[in-house]
């Protein structure tokens with residue numbers, strides 16, 4: 001790894017792959033850093049070494065990643081696997097841990113394409129072993145060919161839930177139930193956007209197909225589920241829920257939940273980029289324009305990292321960010337940039353038509369987002385409950401940073417990745433404010449684990 | 465909790481999970497092999513000692529912290545298995 005690259009791209013998912021290929025094709029020396037062992041991101045994870053049978057289970061959308069990865073591989077991109085970026089600052093200096101060795105590198109342009117994480121939504125029992133994110137289930141399937149052995153309950157909202165249920169069905173897994181927590185009122189909220197959304201019907205038809213297949217297979221599907229609970233001592237044994245005012249319980253050793261995804265913002269925050277609360281998507285995201293440019297010169301964001309848009313949009317995002325970076329470095333004029341980006345800009349226009357519908361449709365119920373019961377754990381690391389937080393709010397400590405100071409909420413190893421949004425939403429609800437007006441946790445590097453020894457080794461490196 | 469779709473992987477390594485020697489496919493994460501081995505919890509929490517297990521599998525929850533070759537606080541979902549690796553549950557802070 002060199003100490004300087006004109007362009008550094010973080011994340012080898014669809015956005016990062018498209019950006020790297022585009023920039024390399026234009027003769028820009030580009031480093032693509034990714035923390036996984038192989039390119040593809042979460043969505044196309046393990047695409048290069050996927051056994052055929054498993055690939056078929058995953059469906060045609062997954063196979064799309066193959067070409068993206070091939071194009072990047074055959075370009076001149078300097079691709080680094082097992083490379084995690086633990087710091088980034090406004091001077092475009094990056095701290096990178098590559099195969100156990102720490103490096104400090106410098107860039108003229110940085111594109112952050114680190115993707116999304118699952119939206120953490122607390123509910124009783126969500127910390128029990130046997131309760132996992134649906135995304136985790138998908139990673140186990142893609143990377144290791146692991147599927148639930150003794151049945152599974154899927155619960156939450158959003159397209160991934162149906163997709164995973166469908167993939168499991170194809171793999172012969174006993175899908176005990178799909179519990180959809182979307183309130184019926186989402187239909188009302190989403191309806192006004194439907195006519196425009198129909199223009200981008202590819203999203204909708206896929207979902208309908210999964211639903212039809214699940215129904216034909218006799219999988220129990222419940223809509224408008226409330227009061228989701230994972231029950232158990234050492235691990236989950238049952239899932240309780242209320243449907244149409246009746247309490248139900250399903251025995252299961254595994255509950256996979258999904259409540260949509262949110263941008264991973266730790267790196268852009270460490271770099272002091274401005275962030276805004278996005279009400280439609282109920283999460284923070286870096287403030288960015290159509291090219292993904294943030295308020296910090298030279299740093300842009302692309303793909304789900306810039307705001308949730310899904311894998312296809314991420315490719316276009318990545319190209320737009322690359323064209324702009326190439327322009328910023330003086331290799332093409334503004335006019336050339338706009339001309340090259342025409343197709344991608346058109347896609348983004350369509351995306352703006354469909355996204356409000358999806359956002360409104362799959363929004364988790366506000367009761368789960370804003371007012372967890374006192375016993376619910378918000379901070380998984382430090383085991384801080386909603387009740388603990390309410391107590392310090394009553395004492396007058398009413399910002400996330402103050403709550404953190406007084407309860408240790410957000411101070412554990414995950415650095416607030418699992419509680420930042422729920423704490424902000426709880427504070428907003430309890431104090432009658434809008435999350436928009438709440439200052440999130442401050443984030444300090446290292447944003448990824450690195451040992452003192454590795455840091456010390458880095459100094460030696462740069463002296464050499 | 466989990467089973468493998470395909471058996472006979474081409475490349476394997478030997479690891480030790482909680483003292484038991486297990487042959488596992490090369491290239492997998494420590495968290496995946498622990499789950500496939502049936503390790504229901506992989507750590508206990510620092511505050512209340514409650515059991516936890518991998519939750520996100522993508523490096524953002526830190527609930528998969530385990531002891532690898534005697535060193536605590538290793539992120540099991542982000543670390544690949546290696547020949548001879550000793551994987552143990554982490555109890556509390558692990559010190």
Ligand code: FES
Nearest residue numbers: 521525526528541
């Ligand atoms: S399982 Fe979440 S960080 Fe490893």
